[in-house]
Amino acid sequence: MVERGTALLRKVEINVAEAEKRTGKNTVNMQETYSVYLIEIRPAETEGGTPAAPDTLWRRYSDFELLRTYLLVTYPYIIIPPLPEKRYRLPLISPLVGLENFLLRVASHPVLSNDKIFFLFLTEVSSQTCVAECPLKIFSLKHYSDELNSVISQLLRVRARVADRLYGVYKVHGNYGRVFSEWSAIEKEMGDGLQSAGHHMDTYAASIDDILEEEEHFADQLKEYLFYTDAVRSVCRKHELIQYELEMAAQDLAQKKQQKEELATGTVRIFSLKGMTSKLFGQESPEQRESRLAALEQSIQEGEETVKEKNTECKEFMRTAWEDIERFKEQKDRDLREALISYAIMQISMCKKGIQVWSNAKECFSKM
Amino acid sequence: MTWNTSLADGSPMPNSPSSLVNQYRLEDDDEGQKDANTKDIFIAVDNPESQVTAIETFIMYRVATRTTRSEFDSSEYEVRRRYQDFLWLRSRLEDNHPTLIVHPLPEKFVMKGMVERFNEDFIETRRKALHRFLNKISEHPILSYSQHFKVFLTAQVSDLASHKKQGPGFLSRMGETVRAVANSVRGLRSRPEEFAVMQEYVEDFSNKMCSMDKVTQRIVKEQREYLEELKQYSPTYAQWADLEEELADPLKGVVSCVVQCSKESEEQIHHLSEVLVPALHEYVLCAETLKAVMRRRDNIQAEFEAKNEALLSRKVDQEAVKEVDGLADRMEQANNALKGDWSRWQHSMRTDLRSVFISTAEKNVEYYEKVRQREISASDSNFTHTEKTQTELLFLFFF
Numbered sequence: 001m002v003e004r005g006t007a008l009l010r011k012v013e014i015n016v017a018e019a020e021k022r023t024g025k026n027t028v029n030m031q032e033t034y035s036v037y038l039i040e041i042r043p044a045e046t047e048g049g050t051p052a053a054p055d056t057l058w059r060r061y062s063d064f065e066l067l068r069t070y071l072l073v074t075y076p077y078i079i080i081p082p083l084p085e086k087r088y089r090l091p092l093i094s095p096l097v098g099l100e101n102f103l104l105r106v107a108s109h110p111v112l113s114n115d116k117i118f119f120l121f122l123t124e125v126s127s128q129t130c131v132a133e134c135p136l137k138i139f140s141l142k143h144y145s146d147e148l149n150s151v152i153s154q155l156l157r158v159r160a161r162v163a164d165r166l167y168g169v170y171k172v173h174g175n176y177g178r179v180f181s182e183w184s185a186i187e188k189e190m191g192d193g194l195q196s197a198g199h200h201m202d203t204y205a206a207s208i209d210d211i212l213e214e215e216e217h218f219a220d221q222l223k224e225y226l227f228y229t230d231a232v233r234s235v236c237r238k239h240e241l242i243q244y245e246l247e248m249a250a251q252d253l254a255q256k257k258q259q260k261e262e263l264a265t266g267t268v269r270i271f272s273l274k275g276m277t278s279k280l281f282g283q284e285s286p287e288q289r290e291s292r293l294a295a296l297e298q299s300i301q302e303g304e305e306t307v308k309e310k311n312t313e314c315k316e317f318m319r320t321a322w323e324d325i326e327r328f329k330e331q332k333d334r335d336l337r338e339a340l341i342s343y344a345i346m347q348i349s350m351c352k353k354g355i356q357v358w359s360n361a362k363e364c365f366s367k368m
Numbered sequence: 369m370t371w372n373t374s375l376a377d378g379s380p381m382p383n384s385p386s387s388l389v390n391q392y393r394l395e396d397d398d399e400g401q402k403d404a405n406t407k408d409i410f411i412a413v414d415n416p417e418s419q420v421t422a423i424e425t426f427i428m429y430r431v432a433t434r435t436t437r438s439e440f441d442s443s444e445y446e447v448r449r450r451y452q453d454f455l456w457l458r459s460r461l462e463d464n465h466p467t468l469i470v471h472p473l474p475e476k477f478v479m480k481g482m483v484e485r486f487n488e489d490f491i492e493t494r495r496k497a498l499h500r501f502l503n504k505i506s507e508h509p510i511l512s513y514s515q516h517f518k519v520f521l522t523a524q525v526s527d528l529a530s531h532k533k534q535g536p537g538f539l540s541r542m543g544e545t546v547r548a549v550a551n552s553v554r555g556l557r558s559r560p561e562e563f564a565v566m567q568e569y570v571e572d573f574s575n576k577m578c579s580m581d582k583v584t585q586r587i588v589k590e591q592r593e594y595l596e597e598l599k600q601y602s603p604t605y606a607q608w609a610d611l612e613e614e615l616a617d618p619l620k621g622v623v624s625c626v627v628q629c630s631k632e633s634e635e636q637i638h639h640l641s642e643v644l645v646p647a648l649h650e651y652v653l654c655a656e657t658l659k660a661v662m663r664r665r666d667n668i669q670a671e672f673e674a675k676n677e678a679l680l681s682r683k684v685d686q687e688a689v690k691e692v693d694g695l696a697d698r699m700e701q702a703n704n705a706l707k708g709d710w711s712r713w714q715h716s717m718r719t720d721l722r723s724v725f726i727s728t729a730e731k732n733v734e735y736y737e738k739v740r741q742r743e744i745s746a747s748d749s750n751f752t753h754t755e756k757t758q759t760e761l762l763f764l765f766f767f
Contacts, residue, residue, distance in 0.1 A: 144611060147611050148608075148611060151604065151607050151608045151611065152608075154604050154607075155601075155604050155605070155608070158597065158600045158601055158604055161597045161600070162594065162597045162598055162600075162601070164597075165590065165593050165594035165596075165597050165598075166594055168590040168593070168594070169587065169590045169591050169594050172583065172586050172587050172590050173587065175579075175583040175586070176580075176583055179576060179579045179580055179583060182576060182579075183573075183576040183580075186569055186572045186573065186576070189718060190718055190721075190722075193722075197725070333612075333614040333615055336615055337614075337615065337618060340618055340619075340622065340747070341747050344743045344744075344746055344747035345747065347739070347740075347743045348740050348743045348744060348747075351736040351737070351739050351740035351743065352736075352740065354732065354733075354735075354736035355733050355736045355737060355740070358729045358730075358732040358733045358736070359729070359733055361725075361729045362726055362729035362730060362733070365722055365725040365726045365729055366722070366726060368718060368721070368722040368725070
């Protein structure tokens, strides 16, 4: 059903073979049950005729979601294949089939199939190296942080405008105070009622100052999280830097290994000046070659050390950073929840004041 | 009649006339005004329909009357009247009773921006005001027995037209106005103390009513703008809810809270603009009426004084003396009429405005109570089970 039109599909076959339920502790340290799905990758065609054993790895539904979001953002001009629904009311299509379809559609897309992250999603097992899972996790964090930043900024803008308008409403009622007072001077029976009602209008108008001051507190709490999003972004950037260094080190190592192979076998696949000059001016002596090989060997060893170091650095960074990020998320949820509650409490108190003022005013009006 | 804002006071008349009585809740009046318990005439203005003729298009209103008064041949009447007819009635009442306070009519249509003459809101506002006008007249101890009033309520359209023609012609009324102006140019010798006080009051009252009207309209404007901004909260909080897991529910709670509170705010604004603003505006027009009444009273006095002075400087002339006596009587009548009507009007104004202010205050209390309720339920959904009991107690304690 899927044409083997892409390079990827010419190399491998993709299956989503099984589903399993697992339990574990989640970010808020609560037991939860979730489903995992087994992805099988096997080489497309084996000359021998016997199918090779597939590489397998387990992925959760949320991992698929993460991958899809990554694709959506990275390739905004491409229509990304949909995922099956998370929960099924009518099991019309088994999740296995839906997830497999998703992977196959991505794998058969001329652009998406070449994505490095996608490939790593299919093949990488997380404990081994940092390279696949990190980018996705970091990516989702960055994405969330950007979105949160934008939504909080918007919220702060709206809040400021609403506060402005509310100020206007309350203050205009102060004019009632003035007019009632002046009016009461020319009336006999209505005078007292109007006068005292006027005072309540003044009280009402004045109350907005305290109300808005309290509201500022909520704005401050939001602003704090705005700054937090900046901090999260710099953690992501730092990770990207380490990642980049790791990749550079790995590339460098690979190149050196290649050079060694060529030197050892005498074949020249990579163009090098040395290679050219030796062709033109004659082969180098065995001693020269030996010394070059040794130097290269040394360099390779150093390179391997560097890669190992960088890998460890990356893993360590990810581990500590991710721990801190989880802590941050919990704190954020707690703090913002409290902020919303205090805001509601403040609103309730404002309503109480309003009820009081207008009940008093009503009393005064009744005496008119 | 008090301004019963809690009822559909200006609402269309029900089909069964007997239920008319239930439409008007008779309020307990401290001052013991007799009309509160002896109301024997009920009038409704409803059912606006546009009439199209070759020359013009206009609205006709149904005027339905139910009465037990003996001067009326029947107990029920239904006629159709247009705004011009109301204008006619009012000017006849003023002509016949120059120093009585005749309740004002809604203003003539003034082209204000894009508002059309046949705009639904405009027609409804006008209809309510016309309804109030007729009811105010019907409650007036003198005006409600006017022949013109009776004809207005009972005559079919063609009969009304011929009745209208019987009145003093255009020219004679012009003549009266010219004389009045001529006399007033001369100026009053001195206004009696009580009318001087009244004059001053009328000017101050007019200023206060204009201020009240302006302030209220400004409040309505500010509240509308506040509501517009408030509504922006929902999409923003909704966007945020989409981003979050744990916080998604509380944030969605905020969204629904904002939506509900917006509705409450709309209701409150509606009350202001449908009840308070029209009431205040009506009294702005009343103030203008009072000014006109004061002017007419002054003119009557001026006319008398002019003729009286002329008489004093000439030799005694039977005709002249008779004329001056007549004018003196006229002046005394006018002054007494005004004095009598003045306290009635004051009382009525007090009742009307008190009632409308009370209902506004009530509406505001209601608004804040509803919003408070919404906020409580919104923050309620924010609690997890363990926190709930603690904070529930907190709430009960403080709120």
